[in-house]
Amino acid sequence: MEYVIDSSFHEVRLDRFLRKKYENTPLTEIFKGIRTGKIKVNGKKSKENYRLKEGDIVKVLLTGGETEVKSFMKISPKDMESLKKGIVYEDEKIVIFNKEADMVMHKGSGHEYGLSELFKSYYKTDEFNFVNRIDKSTSGLVIGAKNLTVTRELAEEVREGNTxxxxxxxxxxxxxxxxxxxxxxxxxxxxxxxxxxxxxxxxxxxxxxxxxxxxxxxxxxxxxxxxxxxxxxxxxxxxxxxxxxxxxxxxxxxxxxxxxxxxxxxxxxxxxxxxxxxxxxxxxxxx
Structure with a gap:
């Protein structure tokens, strides 16, 4: 399998990129593949901590194959209405959503899905992430990033206190x-x-x-x-x-x-x- 790195994985570590693409492959096998040259970047052996650049070519020769393409959940009419109603701003990079009280941000603790899972299905991408979260009982604005590049960029802005x-x-x-x-x-x-x-x-x-x-x-x-x-x-x-x-x-x-x-x-x-x-x-x- 061969991958051409796009902007979504720019500056992502090689091992983290591979873990996302090969979720069912043991981490030891991934590291072994990097070490033995079964995984190469631009035709050369690389280190697991190498940070990929847009345009890099990653060639992978591992048994087991790539993780199957994820199927997204079907959004109910009620949830679809809530999503559309709550979006207060959107462009090609981010979405600002006005969360109602009692909406959960993520699945777990007795909830089969949360806002994060709904938006991943809404945009048909597993790269969607919220870069901040508020409690279930708190209402108001939350910030969503539509791809991994924007997620990293916004997360750094939040971490550095620039928002x-x-x-x-x-x-x-x-x-x-x-x-x-x-x-x-x-x-x-x-x-x-x-x-x-x-x-x-x-x-x-x-x-x-x-x-x-x-x-x-x-x-x-x-x-x-x-x-x-x-x-x-x-x-x-x-x-x-x-x-x-x-x-x-x-x-x-x-x-x-x-x-x-x-x-x-x-x-x-x-x-x-x-x-x-x-x-x-x-x-x-x-x-």
Whole structure:
């Protein structure tokens, strides 16, 4: 089998490219093939950590053959309607999707499929990936990449802090300060995340910025911005502050839905900025 490397696998390690193409072949056989010359790049033996370049020719002489072409799941009319309704921006590289609360991002934990699997089937490509994720009970904007090249590019932008996301948050109680910063340490323990005042092994520094948008008699609407993106960061920090998010059953009082909405997404590298309005139900529940 011979492959001409396209932009999707540019800068991908040779062994990772082969593992994707030959999922049913033991890794030891792949490494042996590289070592013995049964796998060559541009007619020459190569190292497993060689990073492929667009236009490279990879020749593979392995028994067992390439992994069968994957068949994609059939999308129900209801799910198809949800996908089309939720897409707020799309071009040839990325898609920005407005996720409803209770939609899961990936299959698992009792769910046969999630948004990721739906979009892979929608675009008929296994290269689709979300580069950020939000909790099942959180709603709002998530960023999807349509191929591996864009996935790597966007993941690096997120990792380097070159993207920005903001949240609308409805919390219990009246928050007195107009603006405030929470800088704590968060640590996963069993099924929850706990907040610590000082560092201990396994904890991660977590920084969030908040400002009050509207105050009611018993509730407050906040804007939240993350400097770090830890699991349940906003939920845990606000709960520990004494202002749990309305509807957060894990760190506050359970409700029909949790009022945490990712409304703003900015990707300067792509000159992209998406902003959604404050949902009416936040205003309705304020008082």
């Amino acid at each position: 920005e996301k903001k949240y609308y948050i409805l919390v219990d109680g009246v928050v007195s300060k107009d603006r405030f910063t929470l800088k704590t340490y968060l640590k996963k323990e069993d099924t929850k995340v706990v907040e610590l005042d000082s560092y201990e092994e396994g904890a991660k520094e977590s920084i969030s910025y908040f400002k009050v948008l509207k105050r009611g008699k018993k509730k407050t609407i906040l804007e939240g911005r993350l400097e770090t993106g830890r699991t349940h960061q906003l939920r845990v920090q606000l709960s520990s502050l004494g202002h749990p998010i309305v509807g957060d059953g894990k760190y506050g009082k359970a409700g029909k839905s949790m009022f945490l909405f990712s409304y703003y997404c900015e990707i300067p590298k792509y000159d992209l900025k998406i902003e959604l309005p404050l949902p009416q139900e936040y205003k309705d529940r304020l008082d």
